[in-house]
Amino acid sequence: MNDSAPSKRAGWLAPAALAVALLSLALNGVLLYQLRTPERLLGPAIGRVLTRLEAQDGVIRYQVRIPARTPLHFDIPIDERYQVRLNTTLPIDTNITLPVNTPFGSRTVNVPVKANIPIRTNIPIHLRDTFRLRTQTQGEIVVPLEIPISDLPLDALRQAVNP
Numbered sequence: 001m002n003d004s005a006p007s008k009r010a011g012w013l014a015p016a017a018l019a020v021a022l023l024s025l026a027l028n029g030v031l032l033y034q035l036r037t038p039e040r041l042l043g044p045a046i047g048r049v050l051t052r053l054e055a056q057d058g059v060i061r062y063q064v065r066i067p068a069r070t071p072l073h074f075d076i077p078i079d080e081r082y083q084v085r086l087n088t089t090l091p092i093d094t095n096i097t098l099p100v101n102t103p104f105g106s107r108t109v110n111v112p113v114k115a116n117i118p119i120r121t122n123i124p125i126h127l128r129d130t131f132r133l134r135t136q137t138q139g140e141i142v143v144p145l146e147i148p149i150s151d152l153p154l155d156a157l158r159q160a161v162n163p
Contacts, residue, residue, distance in 0.1 A: 047158055050154045050157065050158050053149050054154060057148070057150070058148075059146050059147065059148050060147045060148075061146050062145045063142055063144050063145070064142070064143040064145060065141075065142055065143075066143065067140055068138065068140050069136050069137060070137045071134075071135075071136045072133065072134070072135050072136060072137065073133070073134055074131075074133040075132055075133075076130065076133065077129075077130050078127060078128065079127075079128045080126075080127045080128075081124065081125070081127075082125045082126075083124055084122070085123075086119055086120065086121050086122070086123055089118050090116070090117040090119055091115075091117075092113055092114065092115045092117065093113070093114050095110050095111065096111045096113055097109070098110075098111055
């Protein structure tokens with residue numbers, strides 16, 4: 001009879017373990033269902049953080065360090081239009097030789113030309129080229145960056161995380 005007493009006491013252990021396993025399985029199912037759309041959970045929290053950031057005049061500060069002897073390769077496109085105002089006088093001082101046919105024969109006549117021609121106009125100039133820069137840094141360059149939080153596209157980020 002002593003052998004049956006411990007087995008009667010342990011008889012509740014198997015159903016309790018089964019109940020705990022089923023409860024754990026159900027909670028895992030609820031958690032997985034919630035994690036299917038994490039933006040639904042994170043959206044309100046991120047929205048509150050973005051609202052607080054907008055209310056402050058915060059600045060993101062960072063220093064970009066470019067080590068010495070770093071190769072720099074830039075292609076800088078240039079596409080500019082200019083108006084050049086031309087206001088000048090063109091002096092002409094020359095002799096022109098004109099052939100003249102007369103009843104007495106053909107003759108050449110030298111005609112002196114002296115004139116000043118005023119030129120007043122706007123000249124449009126369209127400059128389009130690509131400036132290629134190939135060099136390397138001589139020493140370390142530190143570029144400080146300051147980005148005001150008000151300049152960041154916080155509205156677009158807020159819309160991206162809202163379901």
